[in-house]
Amino acid sequence: MRPWTAVPPQRGRRFVITGANSGVGLQAARILGSRGAELVLACRNLEKGEAAARQVPGHDAGRVVVRRLDVADLGSVRSFADALLVEYDGIDVLINNAGVLGAPFGLTVDGVETHFATNHLGHFALTNLLLPRIRDRVVVTSSREHRRGRLDLDDLTWESRPYGAFAAYAQSKLADLLFMSELQRRLTAAGSDVRAVGAHPGASATNITGGSGHPIKTWIGYHGQRLVSMPAWRGALCTVYAATMDIPGDTYIGPHGRLELHGWPSAARRSPAARDEATARRLWEVSERLSGVTFPAL
Template sequence: MAAQWSSGRLGNVAGKRIIVTGATNGVGLATARTLVGAGAQVVLAVRNTDLGAQRAREMGGSTEVVELDLADQASVRSFPDRLSGDGVDILINNAGGLSQRRSDTADGFETTLATNLLGPFALTNLLFPRIRSQIITVGSEAHKRTTLRLEDMHLRSEKWTVMGAYARSKLAVMLWGLELDRRLRAAGSPVTSQLTDPGWVSSNISNVADTPVLALAHRAIKTVGDRLANDIDQGAAPTLYCISEPIPPGSYVGVDGVMGLRGGPVLIGRSAQACDYDLASRVFAFAEKETGTSLAV
């Protein structure tokens, strides 16, 4: 039997400059920590810079902490100016989240969609002239459990639920990734793009509750997850796999466990809707209009 993938396959990535969004906790923290340990210069793009500085001290190595709130387009737009230096080898769009109730951001976007799609979309476009080799975006197998209505992307008419909004936002992310890869290949760009799914990870992502009932639900999910799910280092493996392995552009990397919930990183399939190039083009156009950004490839 072939040996399972391990982070040792990263080798020495000294000299690589890598941005990791959402690097203070969970999969983002594990991703950044592993990359720093392998010699990379890692930019921790985080909302809480005090916690980011603490994480950077704990990691040691070469790090930079830069504030970034993906739900706030003003923060996204100012990020490139606050980032030191000129070039970035790899952008890892890791940050994402759930919202405990339907709300709109200051930009008028549904919060889950803003955080998971529109923020990373604008960030990628704004940083693209500085990216040298790779864009890795964390999607989710949740994309297989929903459909999109382009006329109601912000769920102003359709019933809003926590997981429904999350699944729709991740399907939109998968379609953005499909069109991003197509555009990069069509232009002959040296930059590649991949999508990943960390599987079921025992992390804090389900902690979206400020009511006793939802807080209890989070504790129950976390308790089961601690026993059965991947830990955060295993959850980071699909992203790191994209860096270490010679996989095709546009690949979707998940885990090989039962129902895709737990296991080591492997290439996996996506839903039929997530392979729809026409829909992907329209999602891309929607995100361009909402954010006022475009990809200069």
């Protein structure tokens, strides 16, 4: 497959990227900034966000701003969305990128397991709150590990089964793909031209394991990724492709190579569980109940 780096010009288009202070999010911002995009970097830590913004082309021209967002905190999600709805009359693309991997068991301030809250529920709420202002598409970030996921909607707090950090991660990434497909069905039913698409970065060298809470696991994860993984900018190309190319809704993009670990953006595979419409509808209902956010009138 031929390498793809031909990102179309993005001047005049506004992107909101969660978790944009490092890793794939930052690299996606840098690529989009180099093509003229206006960027809102949504970061939990403003100091780190501002340091990241200075690395993004267009920062000196005022095309890059940083706003605080903790997607694991639904109060923060609402505050962030409310502020953006006042500040901007339109958002072209929302990239739901922020995520955690390998975190020890914990519940957020909203009583939701950390992986599910960060990787799925916060982005579910953010998407629906911003949807009336989104003009083009929503990009959902999943993982090839979604294929290992088993979504137990009756035990999202892991009270009836042994907790496993990687099992919780895989479950949340399966939820992301189910959310993407159900969102597209609802957008189509509403007569909206907005698209819901997805991407995963394959094996990319990032610091996603930094929240493991275990110094040795974090060290192994960080350095191990750099031995066997693509640079983060290569993984970010899948996100950028999903965010900028003319692809249908419910398209899922990942690296083209063996096991989708390395390579250039291409159509990615989904597990049968990720195509289960009944589970997707139930997940949507559970997510509405947990977040207090519903699909808006469009």
